[in-house]
Amino acid sequence: MSQLIQLQANGQARVVEDTWTRVIPPAAADAAVRKQAGKVVLFKLTGEASFTEEQLAQTHIPPTGNILVPLAVWQAHKATLQPRLAAGEIGIVLATHETVEALQAEFADLNQLPLIAIFVERFSDGRIFTLGHWLRSRCGFKNELRAIGDVLRDQLFFHKRAGFNSFLIRADRSAEAALSGLNDFSQPYQGAVDDVPVWRRLNRSQA
Amino acid sequence: MYKYDPIDQQLINERVAQYRDQTRRFLAGELSDDEFRPLRLQNGLYIQRHAPMLRIAVPYGLLSSKQLRKLADIATRYDRGYGHFSTRQNMQLNWPKLEDTPEILAELATVEMHAIQTSGNCIRNITTDQFAGIAPDEIIDPRAIAEIMRQWSTFHPEFALLPRKFKIAVSGTEQDRAIVQAHDIGLEFYLDAHGQMAIKVWVGGGLGRTPILGTVIREHLEWQHVLSYCEAIIRVYNVHGRRDNIYKARIKILVKALGIDEFKRQVEAEWAHLKDGPLTITQAELDRVAHYFEPMPYQTLPAHDASFDAALASNPAFAAWVKRCVHAHRVPGYRAVTLSLKPHGKAPGDITSEQMHVVADLADAYSFGELRSSHEQNLILADVRLSDLFAVWEKARAAGLATPNIGLLTDIICCPGGDFCSLANAKSIPIAEAIQRQFDNLDYLYDIGELELNISGCMNACGHHHVGHIGILGVDKDGSEWYQVTIGGKQGKDASIGTVIGPSFSAEEMPGVVQRLIEVYVRERQDEERFIDTVRRIGIAPFKAHVYAEQEVVS
Structure with a gap:
């Protein structure tokens, strides 16, 4: 059963097959547990490095097909991956602590990429929403924007309004059941990447 | 006060349905503790020592008598017959059952109330001066903008999971009574040189573990841009606020680490993209909302009332209460009254269901059916005629709501x-x-x-x-x-x-x-x-x- 929900052009969402293969670097050799104020650090700060050089060097990249690669992997292997970019086989994964600027520095035109995915390690990391917002509104990214990682039904409505149009639901949850999360509210108050505030959307003058 | 239109009501109803299903899934084991936590917190539900605690939103401290009666009934039916007013002007119930909370929220929705974003790492209830609209020293009544901001912040898709909680206060008076400098964002309304409503924006204040008073990030902001400017501030915070350490996650730490100049530079750079966009508040929308906060239908009254003066002169206990609990009003012949929730030897801010009914009756009889809660944890009848003060005092005193200690040491x-x-x-x-x-x-x-x-x-x-x-x-x-x-x-x-x-x-x-x-x-x-x-x-x-x-x- 596929875990991927896709919003169709008509606004309907459905569960579809995932045609992209994720490229994931091997685990770091010395994955030390970081602590702050006695608690395990759950989130990387914006701007922190994602992988070691060793991890990047040892990353296995499938030779054919559509591949979804972390930005750092692209940076380390772009000489060999460049032709596949032209062929439309490259999608990029940005983690929530990485920046849109770093992505733009690699791709003058983001719309060369058929797919950008934002990886959220923990669902409670709300940076994913701002990254989605920026990619749609500031960078003019028009292709598929996918939320991956700890993606759960109860955040889907926010993901959608922040510009995401596909959602890879966490493996242990049902994508079919998550579909309803996209329609929790029918008339939100605020604007969103493709919407205006409700007072511009509807006539709210008093009866 | 603001009244829901079908859009507001539908949103609240959909929230109840959403939360009911989330609670069902949690109880069925389909949601883990960690997954349910932010969901229930953003509905005001804490898990406490004895029972869950439910924090019900009182937007900018404004309540109708009908709403207070509903709170009284909920406290009786689902709790132990009392509630507690918090320093964010909200009401907390200390003994509800988790299983009952969806039903409580459904009941609240029938009187245009909710518990949305009263906790959690999101934009919280916006607070203001309990004398908004009637204070003699008020320059701007900030409640219309506060309501517009309440709507903007409710289920804001981008700011649902911030690094930490986010508190906004608004005030438009000469004497600040909303502690705007102790908030993540404080908005101080004033009239600018052109006679236009403008806002001085404070950022990075907060109490907690690291108490810091806010810094002015913008001296002059035209009111039309308050949403876009706040959105720029919170966007910078959402991305750069520290998520690695809960004790350093508030915006005040970010502002301090970057310095106000660099923080402001980033905010203004972000704002440049938003200014004059769809978030710009239109005059029509301000007028629509401000209509709900127009002055009450006051009578034309003399500045003095003989019966009041006589009672004051002859009854020292009444005079003591007037001195402490009665406040100036901008309309002649009217006063604001604070009902003390600080009787000596009782938990400050607590109020029983019976007292809530008394206060609701007082509001209906003497104050246009409305009341306010203050961050000092008292209740206010904002529009009482001088000639009614004695009757209000007698009834309030009989209900234990007239301790003449407002502003004194025991008004804790x-x-x-x-x-x-x-x-x-x-x-x-x-x-x-x-x-x-x-x-x-x-x-x-x-x-x-x-x-x-x-x-x-x-x-x-x-x-x-x-x-x-x-x-x-x-x-x-x-x-x-x-x-x-x-x-x-x-x-x-x-x-x-x-x-x-x-x-x-x-x-x-x-x-x-x-x-x-x-x-x-x-x-x-x-x-x-x-x-x-x-x-x-x-x-x-x-x-x-x-x-x-x-x-x-x-x-």
């Missing part, structure tokens, strides 16, 4: 503390009660005069201890409860953070410590000086010397 701001809250290091309510008993002599209280005493049971500072003239903080030392004392804190435009006077005290010592602080004040004060003025003039040293001198003699 106090969090629920260790009796209820699982975050607390120490109990706070018994300390408040002990101090109230120590100073249970009204003549003495009046002699001491205006004094704000604030108590928090932990450094999260829900009791605003940092801005109390006397602040008391519960701390944990080797598993036992101790209390640290600060003096010199103050709310208002000349806000300040209190200074710790020295090592902490046991619970039993606290009434005596406050007593000794008062002794120094009474000895040192000049003319009409208030406690806070004396502290500011002579510093903390004489207070410290007197408080600790006796201890050294004993030991």
Whole structure:
């Protein structure tokens, strides 16, 4: 059963097959547990490095097909991956602590990429929403924007309004059941990447 | 006050359905504790020591009598017949059952109420001056903008999971009564040189573990841009606020780390993309919302009332109440009344269901059916005729709501503390009660005069201890409860953070410590000086010397 929900052009969402293969670097050799104020650090700060050089060097990249690669992997292997970019086989994964600027520095035109995915390690990391917002509104990214990682039904409505149009639901949850999360509210108050505030959307003058 | 249209009502109804399903899935084991936590918190539900605690939103402290009656009925049916008003002007129920909370929210929705974003790492209830709209020193009534901001912040898709909680206060008066400088964003409304409504924007204030007063990020913001400017601030914070350490996650730490100049540069760069976009508030939308906050249909009354003057002259108890609990009003012949939720020896801010019904009846009979809650944890009838004050007093007194102590030492701001809250290091309510008993002599209280005493049971500072003239903080030392004392804190435009006077005290010592602080004040004060003025003039040293001198003699 596929875990991927896709919003169709008509606004309907459905569960579809995932045609992209994720490229994931091997685990770091010395994955030390970081602590702050006695608690395990759950989130990387914006701007922190994602992988070691060793991890990047040892990353296995499938030779054919559509591949979804972390930005750092692209940076380390772009000489060999460049032709596949032209062929439309490259999608990029940005983690929530990485920046849109770093992505733009690699791709003058983001719309060369058929797919950008934002990886959220923990669902409670709300940076994913701002990254989605920026990619749609500031960078003019028009292709598929996918939320991956700890993606759960109860955040889907926010993901959608922040510009995401596909959602890879966490493996242990049902994508079919998550579909309803996209329609929790029918008339939100605020604007969103493709919407205006409700007072511009509807006539709210008093009866 | 604001009335829901079908759009507001549908949104609230959909929220109830969403939360009902989330609770069902949690109880069925389909959602883990970690997954359910932010969902229930953003519906105001904490898991506490004895039971869950449900925090119900009272947007900018405004309530109708109908809503208060509903709160009374909910407290009776689902709780133990009382509620607690918090320092964010909200109501907390201490004993609901988790399984009942969806039904409670459904009941609230029938009177246009909810518990949305009263907790969690999101934009919280927006607070303001309890005298908004009627205060003589008010320049701008900020409630229409507060309501527009309430709607903008409700389920904001981008700011649902911020690094930490985010609190906004608005105020449009000469004397700030909303502690705007102690908020993540404080909006101070004023009229600019062109007579237009404008906003001075403060950022990065907050109490808690690291108390910091806010810094002005923009002196002049046209009101049309308040949403886009706040959105720019919170966007920068959402991306760069520290998520690696809960104690350093508030925006104040980011502002301090970057410096206000760099933070402002980033905010203004972001704002440049948003300014004049769809977030720009239109005159039509402001007018639509402001319509709900138009002045009440006041009668034309003389500035004086003979029956009131006569009662004042002949009844000292009434006169004492008027002096402390009745406040000036911008309309001749009207006054605002504070109903004290601080009777001596009771938990500050608590109110029984019976009292709620009394207050609702008073609001209907004497104050256009509306009331307000204050961050000092009292209730206000904002529009009472002079000629009705005596009747209000008699009824309030019969219900235990007329303790004439507003603004005095026993009008204590106090969090629920260790009796209820699982975050607390120490109990706070018994300390408040002990101090109230120590100073249970009204003549003495009046002699001491205006004094704000604030108590928090932990450094999260829900009791605003940092801005109390006397602040008391519960701390944990080797598993036992101790209390640290600060003096010199103050709310208002000349806000300040209190200074710790020295090592902490046991619970039993606290009434005596406050007593000794008062002794120094009474000895040192000049003319009409208030406690806070004396502290500011002579510093903390004489207070410290007197408080600790006796201890050294004993030991």
